[in-house]
Amino acid sequence: MAEHPHAQILRKGFEAFSRGDLDALREVMTSDCTHHVPGSHPLSGDFKGQDAIIDMYRRMNEETGGNMRVDLRGVAVDGRGHAVGMALFAADRRGKHIEDEGALVFRIVGDRISDIDECVADIEANNDFWS
Numbered sequence: 105m106a107e108h109p110h111a112q113i114l115r116k117g118f119e120a121f122s123r124g125d126l127d128a129l130r131e132v133m134t135s136d137c138t139h140h141v142p143g144s145h146p147l148s149g150d151f152k153g154q155d156a157i158i159d160m161y162r163r164m165n166e167e168t169g170g171n172m173r174v175d176l177r178g179v180a181v182d183g184r185g186h187a188v189g190m191a192l193f194a195a196d197r198r199g200k201h202i203e204d205e206g207a208l209v210f211r212i213v214g215d216r217i218s219d220i221d222e223c224v225a226d227i228e229a230n231n232d233f234w235s
Contacts, residue, residue: 108181108183108187109215110181110183110185110210110212111181111187113132113187113210113215113216113217114176114179114187114189114210114217115176115179116132117132117217118174118176118191120132121161124165124170126158126161126162129157129161130158132216132217133154133157133216133217133218134213134216134218135153136152136153136218137152137153137154137157137219137220138150138151138152138153138219139151139222140219140220140222142222142224142227143224143230143231143234144231145231145233145234146234146235147164147167147234148230148231157220167197167234168195168196168197169196171195171196172193172194172195173193173194173195174191174193175191175194176189176190176191177190177191177192178190185211185212185213186210186211186212187209187210187212188207188208188209188210189208190206190207191205191206191207191208192204192205192206193206193224195233197234200232200233202230202233204224204225204226204229204230205224205225206222206223206224206225207222208220208222208223209221209222209223
């Protein structure tokens with residue numbers, strides 16, 4: 105059975121993120137895409153537009169010295185423009201280590217991601233890690 109096209113878009117985005125291929129990430133997002141990051145740390149908030157999102161990803165990479173890893177554990181779709189990517193995020197930063205399960209909830213319009221809602225298992229651990 106062929107994988108749903110929305111699942112394929114998510115996998116392409118996760119693979120591009122893991123490689124640090126920012127141009128490939130731009131290809132899967134609408135120009136006005138928004139990424140909503142939970143928490144109360146310097147990298148939380150709403151990042152609107154490809155440039156803001158890519159800059160936030162770049163900052164994450166810089167803050168972790170390039171050691172962050174995202175292990176995509178599964179993808180679920182509803183066939184109506186919503187998809188969820190379940191993943192394990194791990195990184196080291198300034199003597200701190202984090203491993204946290206989470207999910208990204210995507211809204212897909214056509215063949216591009218228009219909205220990303222990030223959910224994490226432990227908001228306080230993320231706040232501590234990124235602060």
